[in-house]
Amino acid sequence: MASVSGICSSSYPFKSKHFTARSSPSSTIMPSFRIDSLTFPTRPKLDDRTLVLTPSVAREVSADLSKSDPSPKKKGLEKDPGALWRRYVDWLYQHKELGLFLDVSRIGFSEEFVEEMEPRFQAAFRAMQELEKGAIANPDEGRMVGHYWLRSSKLAPNPFLKLQIENTLEAVCKFAEDVVSGKIKPPSSPEGRFTHVLSVGIGGSALGPQFVAEALAPDNPPLKIRFIDNTDPAGIDHQIAQLGPELASTIVIVISKSGGTPETRNGLLEVQKAFREAGLDFAKQGVAITQENSLLDNTARIEGWLARFPMFDWVGGRTSEMSAVGLLPAALQGIDIREMLAGASLMDEANRTTVVRNNPAALLALCWYWASEGVGSKDMVILPYKDSLLLFSRYLQQLVMESIGKEFDLDGNRVNQGLTVYGNKGSTDQHAYIQQLREGVHNFFVTFIEVLRDRPPGHDWELEPGVTCGDYLFGMLQGTRSALYAKDRESVTVTVQEVTARSVGAMIALYERAVGIYASLVNINAYHQPGVEAGKKAAGEVLALQKRVLAVLNEASCKEPVEPLTLDEVAERCHAPEDIEMIYKIIAHMAANDRALIAEGSCGSPRSIKVFLGECYVDDLYA
Numbered sequence: 220m221a222s223v224s225g226i227c228s229s230s231y232p233f234k235s236k237h238f239t240a241r242s243s244p245s246s247t248i249m250p251s252f253r254i255d256s257l258t259f260p261t262r263p264k265l266d267d268r269t270l271v272l273t274p275s276v277a278r279e280v281s282a283d284l285s286k287s288d289p290s291p292k293k294k295g296l297e298k299d300p301g302a303l304w305r306r307y308v309d310w311l312y313q314h315k316e317l318g319l320f321l322d323v324s325r326i327g328f329s330e331e332f333v334e335e336m337e338p339r340f341q342a343a344f345r346a347m348q349e350l351e352k353g354a355i356a357n358p359d360e361g362r363m364v365g366h367y368w369l370r371s372s373k374l375a376p377n378p379f380l381k382l383q384i385e386n387t388l389e390a391v392c393k394f395a396e397d398v399v400s401g402k403i404k405p406p407s408s409p410e411g412r413f414t415h416v417l418s419v420g421i422g423g424s425a426l427g428p429q430f431v432a433e434a435l436a437p438d439n440p441p442l443k444i445r446f447i448d449n450t451d452p453a454g455i456d457h458q459i460a461q462l463g464p465e466l467a468s469t470i471v472i473v474i475s476k477s478g479g480t481p482e483t484r485n486g487l488l489e490v491q492k493a494f495r496e497a498g499l500d501f502a503k504q505g506v507a508i509t510q511e512n513s514l515l516d517n518t519a520r521i522e523g524w525l526a527r528f529p530m531f532d533w534v535g536g537r538t539s540e541m542s543a544v545g546l547l548p549a550a551l552q553g554i555d556i557r558e559m560l561a562g563a564s565l566m567d568e569a570n571r572t573t574v575v576r577n578n579p580a581a582l583l584a585l586c587w588y589w590a591s592e593g594v595g596s597k598d599m600v601i602l603p604y605k606d607s608l609l610l611f612s613r614y615l616q617q618l619v620m621e622s623i624g625k626e627f628d629l630d631g632n633r634v635n636q637g638l639t640v641y642g643n644k645g646s647t648d649q650h651a652y653i654q655q656l657r658e659g660v661h662n663f664f665v666t667f668i669e670v671l672r673d674r675p676p677g678h679d680w681e682l683e684p685g686v687t688c689g690d691y692l693f694g695m696l697q698g699t700r701s702a703l704y705a706k707d708r709e710s711v712t713v714t715v716q717e718v719t720a721r722s723v724g725a726m727i728a729l730y731e732r733a734v735g736i737y738a739s740l741v742n743i744n745a746y747h748q749p750g751v752e753a754g755k756k757a758a759g760e761v762l763a764l765q766k767r768v769l770a771v772l773n774e775a776s777c778k779e780p781v782e783p784l785t786l787d788e789v790a791e792r793c794h795a796p797e798d799i800e801m802i803y804k805i806i807a808h809m810a811a812n813d814r815a816l817i818a819e820g821s822c823g824s825p826r827s828i829k830v831f832l833g834e835c836y837v838d839d840l841y842a
């Protein structure tokens with residue numbers, strides 16, 4: 220990217236005049252899907268028997284909550300090895316069928332604290348039961364919250380939803396089989412097969428598929444996946460360039476629940492342009508995953524895209540991995556999606572017990588509450604000791620922070636809740652920031668993710684007598700856990716046997732439920748995200764201001780001689796003197812991209828700048 224000083228080097232007065240009207244970039248055609256295999260029965264209306272988890276109902280559900288917030292009364296952590304071993308054994312959770320363990324012994328909660336929290340947990344369990352039965356658990360948006368039904372359709376609150384879930388899963392499996400087997404072929408190569416998936420989506424419409432691809436895609440998947448998850452033109456260009464001629468054998472999956480997210484729309488338009496330039500018909504390779512009748516859905520339908528799959532209004536973006544959003548990309552990579560669903564379903568079952576110590580999601584929520592004092596006072600560092608789980612922390616960042624990070628609680632009190640999540644992987648991070656974790660500011664607790672199986676059977680070898688490469692990884696994890704604990708740094712350890720579709724499904728389900736329970740414990744709505752709207756709205760205002768700036772500059776640049784303007788003059792003519800800083804940034808950005816020229820002055824002293832456009836458009840293109 221050009222530096223700010225670099226962009227000021229253009230010299231006045233080079234300009235050209237264009238007297239022909241040019242089509243506005245915004246008029247670029249939106250493109251196409253056909254979904255012969257899926258039918259969408261009309262959604263039944265909510266009736267007055269539907270339970271709405273409004274603040275008052277939530278309060279009713281949690282009527283027996285004690286008045287005061289339980290607060291962790293922290294003492295020094297247990298250090299006696301015998302007592303610690305007893306604590307480890309007493310609290311160790313095991314899910315036999317999943318081969319999953321949860322060790323909470325290195326979080327220092329006391330028995331009294333657990334007792335004090337009991338009424339809150341029981342209220343959280345009741346709220347979760349209501350949610351699973353189809354209550355309006357997201358009162359602000361008037362939505363049910365049904366991601367648990369995706370892996371156990373029989374739990375869906377009515378036959379219509381059950382059918383929707385089952386039909387979609389069938390359609391995803393059938394489409395993926397047909398693509399992988401070559402029954403559905405790339406249009407420009409009737410003999411060939413699709414080789415790549417390009418997934419276009421952002422947030423919950425990208426993070427789950429990215430995590431699962433990294434964790435589970437085989438070394439040689441039937442289709443290799445790439446992602447466009449931003450409106451960064453260079454990033455988009457990179458993905459398209461990497462595909463090169465294989466764009467012709469690429470299925471483009473455009474994922475957006477709302478169907479109107481600007482970054483995703485931009486990604487789509489950029490990819491369509493690449494298709495046009497390559498002489499390819501996008502519609503024949505485009506697939507949409509979105510809510511019925513969204514802008515994206517309508518576009519795909521009208522243009523006759525290759526396929527469309529539904530996203531349900533009762534599934535939130537950040538809990539959509541087990542919907543078509545996560546299942547279709549995974550299936551195209553040869554990942555066993557039914558196993559993923561089975562793992563999630565088994566974990567959900569385990570999380571339905573109302574006995575806290577037998578409920579792994581509740582145990583996690585308990586640890587979060589204790590460690591962060593129920594107010595997010597400590598960050599959650601996620602450290603999987605397995606390269607393939609690298610993106611788990613990034614996935615959890617949205618799941619946890621978009622769910623828990625809320626200004627108001629369910630009763631309308633300003634609480635500014637949150638739980639910060641970050642991390643990459645061990646042992647790599649031991650050579651980065653673990654130094655600070657052990658000795659620096661004590662503002663975190665750690666979640667270690669341990670995978671017992673180092674390599675597929677038959678591939679291991681001892682790189683020194685009695686020790687394998689995986690033993691080192693194991694040693695690093697255990698060593699770091701001990702070293703942190705010795706310094707009173709608390710940790711949770713989740714252990715799985717292997718990274719499989721089943722264990723990944725289980726881990727996703729574990730954290731989804733832990734987030735839901737924790738949200739109840741701290742009395743917030745986990746299922747909306749009002750905060751992200753502010754940034755989107757502000758971005759829209761910046762782009763609107765940019766159009767006004769362009770119109771003003773265009774008018775001045777069409778004069779003879781050209782009239783370069785100061786920032787103050789631009790701001791005044793835009794009737795936006797209070798936005799002068801933003802106007803400066805807009806101009807600097809345009810200049811860096813050769814769309815505005817600096818006639819005089821230096822960007823280092825914004826008041827000295829005089830700016831004009833290198834081209835003049837007689838039609839009022841920017842109005």
Ligand SMILES: O=P(O)(O)OC[C@H]1O[C@](O)(CO)[C@@H](O)[C@@H]1O
Nearest residue numbers: 422423424475476477480536751
């Ligand atoms: O799937 P969509 O509607 O494009 O939204 C993408 C993401 O944007 C958000 O709404 C936040 O801006 C997330 O909650 C969501 O996962």
